[in-house]
Amino acid sequence: MHGIVLLGAPGAGKGTQAVLLAKHYQIPHISSGDLFREHIKNQTELGKLAKQYMDRGELVPDEVTVGMVRERLSQPDCERGFILDGFPRTIPQAQALDNLLAELGKRITVVPWIRVREHILIERLSHRWTCRECGAVFAYFSLPPREGCKREVCTGELYKREDDTPEVQQRRIRVYEEQTAPLIDYYREKGLLVEINGEHTIEYVQNLLRQAITAVERAA
Ligand code: AMP
Numbered sequence: 001m002h003g004i005v006l007l008g009a010p011g012a013g014k015g016t017q018a019v020l021l022a023k024h025y026q027i028p029h030i031s032s033g034d035l036f037r038e039h040i041k042n043q044t045e046l047g048k049l050a051k052q053y054m055d056r057g058e059l060v061p062d063e064v065t066v067g068m069v070r071e072r073l074s075q076p077d078c079e080r081g082f083i084l085d086g087f088p089r090t091i092p093q094a095q096a097l098d099n100l101l102a103e104l105g106k107r108i109t110v111v112p113w114i115r116v117r118e119h120i121l122i123e124r125l126s127h128r129w130t131c132r133e134c135g136a137v138f139a140y141f142s143l144p145p146r147e148g149c150k151r152e153v154c155t156g157e158l159y160k161r162e163d164d165t166p167e168v169q170q171r172r173i174r175v176y177e178e179q180t181a182p183l184i185d186y187y188r189e190k191g192l193l194v195e196i197n198g199e200h201t202i203e204y205v206q207n208l209l210r211q212a213i214t215a216v217e218r219a220a
Contacts, residue, residue, distance in 0.1 A: 002027055002081035003107050004213065005088070005097075005192075007183060008114035010172045011121035011128070012198045013205060015137055017114065018085040020206050021213075028077050032087035034135050035068055036060065054163055057171030059089055059179060066096040073104060082106075089180045094187075110216040111187040112209055114198035118173060125169045129158040192216065 002025050006014040015031060022029035036054060039047030046064065053060045069087050072078075088094040101107055116124075127139045131149035133156025138144060144158040163172065187193040194212040198205055 001106065001109065002083075002213070002217070003101070003109040004081070004083045005108055005111045005187070006083065006085050006114065007111055007180070007187070007193075008198060009116065009118075009121050009176045009180075010169070011125040012114040012116045013124075013202070014085045014114060015135070016202055017205060017209055018083045019136070020202075021083050021209060024210065025081065025083075027081040027083060029083045029085060030069065030072050030078075030087070031085040031135070032065060032069060032089075033085075035072060037135070039068075055168070057163055057168040057175060059175060062090060062092050062096070065089075066093060066100070069097070070100050073100065073106070078104075078106070081109075088183060089176075091182055091186060094183055108187075108190075108192055109220060110194060110213050111192040112194050112196050112212055113184055113187075114196050114205070114209075116198040120199060121173060122166075122169060125164055126166065128161070128164055130161050131156040132159055133157075 004021065006018055008014050018029045018031065036047065036050040040051050041047070046068065049064060050060045059065075065087065069084075073082060088097050097108075124139065127141055129138050129140055129144045130136070131151065131154060134149060134151055134154045136149055136151040136154065138150075138158060147155060148158055149156040163169075184193065194216050196205065196208050196212060200208070
């Protein structure tokens, strides 16, 4: 069983790496941000509530977020494991996750922390385009190609996320430092943390991640 929690600031590459890891290990990629965006697209009550926080670059309240992730982790496709991307983001969320996993008879096996310096995060976020259909992200310095997404058979339209404006990006990075960075020590103390230099190419970071996941899981 792989219980992978990806830590890292916005723009560190968690989503991109999670998609590749999910394919490699054949386990679901669970992104709390994607789950919220799905709720917004479907205009659910949860989506309307979450949008107010997301537009400001702030965190959606823990109770709402934990409930949503609980439902997702309870689904049968998580039997063989899971990759969490963007959750937990606060210490109370991490504690809730520990309790929830214990209830479900699952556990976290490794927590890769993808490190990227702030000026590179800002640079990446400002060139980020997201696919409306599959959520894949691409970096284009000007406008993206008209044919849209190029991931596998997808041709979805590429758009700029509303929370990818410079002001909201700054806010999200601050929120990460204040509320999410304490999770680094939380998982280090549990012996689950492994640091990954996220400033290399996508393929290189993917290899670092797979090696680190194998090493930590073997040592457990
Ligand atoms: P992301 O797609 O991970 O960058 O998340 C986009 C936005 O969704 C964040 O800026 C938050 O407003 C919200 N969000 C995603 N995950 C969480 C979480 N675990 N806790 C609270 N808010 C979250």
